[in-house]
Amino acid sequence: MAVVSRGFGARRRESDPRLPPGQYLTEDFPVLSAGPTPRIEQDEWRFGIRTEGGDAVSWTWDEFMALPIEDVHTDIHCVTRWSKLGTSWRGVSLDTLLDTVDTDAEYAMAHSYGGYTTNVPLEDLLGGKAWVAFEFEGEPLDPEHGGPARLLVPHLYFWKSAKWVRGLTLMADDEPGFWEQNGYNMHGDPWTEERYW
Amino acid sequence: MTVGGWRPGRVVEAISATRSARILRLEVPGWPGNDAGQHVDIRLTAEDGYQAVRSYSLGSYGASETVELAVDEIPDGEVSPYLVEDVLPGDELEVKGPLGGYFVWRPGGEAPVQLIAGGSGIVPMMAMVRAATDAGAAAAVRLLYSVRTPEDAIYRDELELRAGDGGVGLTWRYTRAAPDGWPDVVGRVDDELLRTAVWAPDRQPIVYVCGPTGFVEHVADALVGLGHASARIRTERFGGA
Numbered sequence: 001m002a003v004v005s006r007g008f009g010a011r012r013r014e015s016d017p018r019l020p021p022g023q024y025l026t027e028d029f030p031v032l033s034a035g036p037t038p039r040i041e042q043d044e045w046r047f048g049i050r051t052e053g054g055d056a057v058s059w060t061w062d063e064f065m066a067l068p069i070e071d072v073h074t075d076i077h078c079v080t081r082w083s084k085l086g087t088s089w090r091g092v093s094l095d096t097l098l099d100t101v102d103t104d105a106e107y108a109m110a111h112s113y114g115g116y117t118t119n120v121p122l123e124d125l126l127g128g129k130a131w132v133a134f135e136f137e138g139e140p141l142d143p144e145h146g147g148p149a150r151l152l153v154p155h156l157y158f159w160k161s162a163k164w165v166r167g168l169t170l171m172a173d174d175e176p177g178f179w180e181q182n183g184y185n186m187h188g189d190p191w192t193e194e195r196y197w
Numbered sequence: 198m199t200v201g202g203w204r205p206g207r208v209v210e211a212i213s214a215t216r217s218a219r220i221l222r223l224e225v226p227g228w229p230g231n232d233a234g235q236h237v238d239i240r241l242t243a244e245d246g247y248q249a250v251r252s253y254s255l256g257s258y259g260a261s262e263t264v265e266l267a268v269d270e271i272p273d274g275e276v277s278p279y280l281v282e283d284v285l286p287g288d289e290l291e292v293k294g295p296l297g298g299y300f301v302w303r304p305g306g307e308a309p310v311q312l313i314a315g316g317s318g319i320v321p322m323m324a325m326v327r328a329a330t331d332a333g334a335a336a337a338v339r340l341l342y343s344v345r346t347p348e349d350a351i352y353r354d355e356l357e358l359r360a361g362d363g364g365v366g367l368t369w370r371y372t373r374a375a376p377d378g379w380p381d382v383v384g385r386v387d388d389e390l391l392r393t394a395v396w397a398p399d400r401q402p403i404v405y406v407c408g409p410t411g412f413v414e415h416v417a418d419a420l421v422g423l424g425h426a427s428a429r430i431r432t433e434r435f436g437g438a
Contacts, residue, residue: 002242003205003289009243011275022250024275032434034299036417036427080252114427144414182298183200196200196296 018075019083020190026082034178037143038114038164045148047132048167049097052105058167061148064132067092072131074154076161077190089152091133094125097168105170109177110151113164118177119186120153120160122170129155132165157188157195203240203291204228208284209263214351218269218317219281223292225262231295233258233302233324234405239266240291241276251276254320254407254433255295256352258328264292267351269317300405300433304332307403309396312340313386313416315408316349321433322407323352330359339366339402341394343386343412345373368394386412391419398424407433 013024048058059067072089108125110118124130133152134141141147146163153160159179180186185194210222236254257265270281284290302310302325310329312322319342329338340360344350350369360367370390375383382390396402404425406416413434421427 002203002240002246002248003291004244005241005279005284005290006288007283008241008249008279009245009247011278012243012247012249013275022248024249033432035430035432036421037414038427081250144410179299183296 016085018085020077021193023077023081023083023190026084032078032080032159033163034116035114038112039143040113040148040164042148046166047097047149049101049170050167051101051103051170052172053103055101057100064092064134064149068096070131072133072152072154074152076154076158079157079159079184079188079190079195083190088137089131089133090135091131091149091152093128094130094132095128097132098122098126101170103170105172107171107174108168109171109175110160110162110165111167111169112162113166116162116164116178118151118160118162119171119175119180120151120156121174121187124153124156124160124187125168129153155189157185157190159184160188200293200296201229203293206264206290206292208286208288208290211284211286214267215269215349217281217349218267218351220256220265220267220351221280221284222263222265223290225264225292228262228264228292229295230260231255231258231264232298233328234300234321235295235297235324236321237264237266237292237294237296239276239280240293241279242291249276252296254324256320256323256327258324259331267317267320267323269351300407300431302328302403302405304328304334308334308337309400309402310334310338311396311402311404312338313343313395313404313406313408314340315343315386315412315416316345317351318406318408318412318433318435319351319356320407322405323355325405326356326359326365330365335359335365336363339368339394339396341368341370341386341390343370343372343408346371347374347376370394386416386419388419388423391416391423395420398426401426401429404430405433406430408435410434 042061130153134149151162206223206225268280
């Protein structure tokens with residue numbers, strides 16, 4: 001039985017079935033990151049995938065733009081409890097990208113410019129569930145939101161959607177990334193509140 | 198690092214800090230203690246079972262079962278107006294934590310230390326100033342605190358006290374209005390100030406920046422431009438409801 005806080009509740013917000021437990025709606029787009037915003041030009045940007053066997057593939061910006069591009073409409077949920085509904089993105093599906101490599105790996109570590117890392121099970125990246133996104137609401141992605149490109153894994157808490165993404169390393173075994181080493185959950189499902197260890 | 202479940206907390210003190218902020222001290226039986234810079238989740242439950250949770254930085258550190266928050270009111274917020282205007286000593290809420298293992302400073306940790314706070318971004322910095330002073334490491338710590346006016350400074354008196362002889366290096370930057378006769382520029386933190394009030398890049402300080410998103414973006418970018426290594430700059434931003 002939760003402790004009741006005397007007099008609380010007068011300013012309560014509307015609830016919405018699209019909100020996972022413990023989340024509240026925000027209209028703006030908060031910025032959360034661990035350090036300064038990296039500034040990466042499109043012509044120096046690369047996205048690469050390295051398999052558990054050491055094979056590697058990578059794309060330049062122009063090569064990336066020649067891949068099939070998808071429109072994505074989705075809700076996003078930050079572990080710090082804000083959620084944003086009905087956001088629009090454009091990007092390349094991880095199905096398209098991972099289709100180019102031969103792997104039996106079950107996990108991926110996403111790596112970012114600036115040194116950030118986060119681990120994601122491969123099954124959470126495949127099946128139309130994840131993208132490398134470079135447009136938000138019809139505009140190029142701002143650097144402070146991860147531009148030129150970020151991972152977009154909207155069914156997990158947003159710290160898994162690594163900003164300034166530059167590649168994936170595929171792994172047979174799970175390993176913690178940056179926030180995971182600092183107390184956050186290895187998986188991060190908002191609907192079961194997988195926030196912390 | 199394992200975060201425990203929700204612990205009941207009782208408000209033992211509620212002190213007005215500025216026109217819009219209040220310092221709350223909570224007694225949390227079984228609190229395991231926390232490092233300077235960590236935060237907590239606070240859960241409020243209405244009589245009909247409705248709940249809301251928000252995160253707040255801790256101004257306190259160490260092994261006590263009493264923890265301290267300083268909450269700045271967001272006018273159209275749902276939780277902060279309750280904590281700033283309504284809650285009274287004796288009231289109960291729930292606390293989970295401590296949370297966060299990155300934006301922290303521990304005695305014996307890296308030095309020199311540069312703290313740069315905007316507005317209520319001072320709260321985790323206050324915990325670090327207290328920890329460093331208590332550990333005898335204050336001389337290695339500098340704090341640059343940007344606030345709109347002197348009246349908007351949370352922890353003003355304690356900061357002045359801890360910035361005395363051999364204490365923490367303290368620089369105020371007022372962005373709207375300064376005290377009468379204030380000798381320095383009034384305006385936002387700029388490169389000139391970051392050159393003079395911050396440990397130089399060749400001293401390789403570890404730099405903590407906390408405040409509203411726009412402030413942190415601007416300061417962190419400027420620090421990188423002045424030659425500070427990105428990897429030595431840690432940021433914590435807040436915004437939204």
